[in-house]
Amino acid sequence: MSPHSNPANALANIRIVLCQTSHPGNIGSTARAMKTMGLSRLVLVAPQHFPHPEADALASGATDVLANARVTATLDEALAGTVLAIGMTARRRDLSHPMLGLREAAQRLLDNVPAGQVALVFGTEMFGLSNDELDRCQLAAHIPTNPDYSSLNLAAAVQVAAYEIAMTASVWKVPEAPPRESASHDELERFYAHLEQSLIASRFLNPDMPKRLMTRLRRLFARASLEKEEVNILRGILTARDRWPPDC
Amino acid sequence: MSPHSNPANALANIRIVLCQTSHPGNIGSTARAMKTMGLSRLVLVAPQHFPHPEADALASGATDVLANARVTATLDEALAGTVLAIGMTARRRDLSHPMLGLREAAQRLLDNVPAGQVALVFGTEMFGLSNDELDRCQLAAHIPTNPDYSSLNLAAAVQVAAYEIAMTASVWKVPEAPPRESASHDELERFYAHLEQSLIASRFLNPDMPKRLMTRLRRLFARASLEKEEVNILRGILTARDRWPPDC
Incomplete structure (x- = not known):
């Protein structure tokens, strides 16, 4: 079964994993970003504050994503059962995994969905993923950014990743223009x-x-x-x- | 001259226009989103509060984009001198412009840069662009989203658009992996x-x-x-x- 045979189903098998998030507002904004693109599986590894009213406020209408979020103590628990985990990183590491661009990473995630659940893993707002956390992923991915200022906000990074996944899955369409009656x-x-x-x-x-x-x-x-x-x-x-x- | 001959130069000719933004925090987050992708020309049409400490706070290190932002009273002033303006809209309009997907819109913007400055226009947080504002654009563009929940935050929409423009211009690269010494x-x-x-x-x-x-x-x-x-x-x-x- 190709993941493209049912793209919405493919999206349901992608986990967005946030590690040790400091600001509950970012968890809410992440839920909103996910839902706009049709992602629903949020996993929070040891969040500093959750649940939290600020998360609810920033989730806007995406409180269902928050309500269904799973909270785990460790990244291993968050990744249990996945067949592919890709860690997002803004910087090159010394002993690095192969580093993919986000677009290629989205394709890898979707390619692996027929085999089981997959995960895209984000680190803390300040430091990103630790080397130990990245070790638990099979691949690393990077959003191509201005090297002089690569500081995407956490929820903004999730928004861009979710957009790229949905685009790669060709799941949402541009609304059709009203029918035109062309002159003959x-x-x-x-x-x-x-x-x-x-x-x-x-x-x-x-x-x-x-x-x-x-x-x-x-x-x-x-x-x-x-x-x-x-x-x-x-x-x-x-x-x-x-x-x-x-x-x- | 192809815009691709100097992609960074192409980005310098793209205006991001925000119309009547309510929340100064969104202006700051927009500046941050733009700078991560190398965009620098921010034009604010009749913002409700600007300058504002909340804009500065959310701009993080992108205060230069805010400092250089131009504030205009009308959309016509904001678009003066541009050779192409594309309005972002989340919904289909009755008497609509041709509606492009964001990816195609990014390509159009870059294709037109050799002829002069171009603009991507965003409406208010609550209602988007008015029909009158959209009339002043040559094209409308849409970020493909979950039709049940298409509510991208303003700065999130700018982030996705800026990402797509930078990807289309192929301007930023994934960091090179450390050199590998493959076994023979x-x-x-x-x-x-x-x-x-x-x-x-x-x-x-x-x-x-x-x-x-x-x-x-x-x-x-x-x-x-x-x-x-x-x-x-x-x-x-x-x-x-x-x-x-x-x-x-």
Whole structure:
């Protein structure tokens, strides 16, 4: 079974693990960030304050993610049963795991979902993951950032990671535009003929020296890919203009 | 000149425009989000409170982005001189602009940078962009989200957009892994020979019925792509094991 066969199901098998988070507000913002992208499994390893009213406040409508969050004493408990754990790190380590970009990491997580649950692991706000915590992951991943200022807020990092996972799973769509009624070829040609006559009548276009005016206008309207209703509006404007001023 | 010929320069020509932001903290978090991805041009249209200590606090080390932010009374002023403005919207509108996904929008922005400055426009925390504001943009863009809960925090939306722009411009890199000294073919073959001898000596491998044990172990170590130092460690372990227990 490919994880792409049911992307929402794939998302349900991805754990977001936060290690020893200091600020409960960040836990709330993380829950909100997760839910916007369809992630729901939050695991908190030894959080300093949880539950906490500030977490609830910042979770906004994502209190269900907080309510279902699992709290564990150790990272090993948080990762029990996972078949792949990827640790997020902002810096290169000496004896490092292979370091993936976030986009590649998202793909690895989804590739492994058919085998079982997978985890993306985040460290503390101040220091990130310890080497010991990173040792418990199979891979390390990095959000490509400005090297002069790579300090993403914890919940912002989760938001970007959740976005990349959802994009890689192709799970959410851009809302469809309202249906368009495109003008047909013959409607367009009647409009161009009308426009040309109107430009001649107003003396803007000299039929003996047309240059490339109509070509330029066709080019403009072609880029706009006119709708039926728009052709009607434009022809209405031309008709009104043609009538005015009457033979002065 | 392609924008990709100098990606950092491309980023310098992208304006992030926030319309009538209510919470100064969101302006600070936006500055931080922008700077992590290398964006620096922040324009604030009629912010409710700015400058404000909360903006400074949440900007963390990105106070330079706040200090250089331009405050305008209207969106027209904020967009003056731009050659493309894309409005971010979470919902479909009735008489809508073509609606792009964020990834496509990032590409459009970068494609247009050689022609001049471009802008990505965000509405208020509560209501997003008004139809009148969206009318002043040439395109609308959407971050694909969970339709049941699409409420990204303003700064989180800016963070995701800034990330996508930086990824599309390929401007920041994943830190290089420390240099690896891979084991050579002959070092690996000597290791496999040593391993096989050791397994025979310990009676785990019966040379008359080897089955596919060595193939399985080769497969495992091939996936790990061993380094020289790791081969030395493994052979050291085998040697220590071979010596113990001494003829008991």
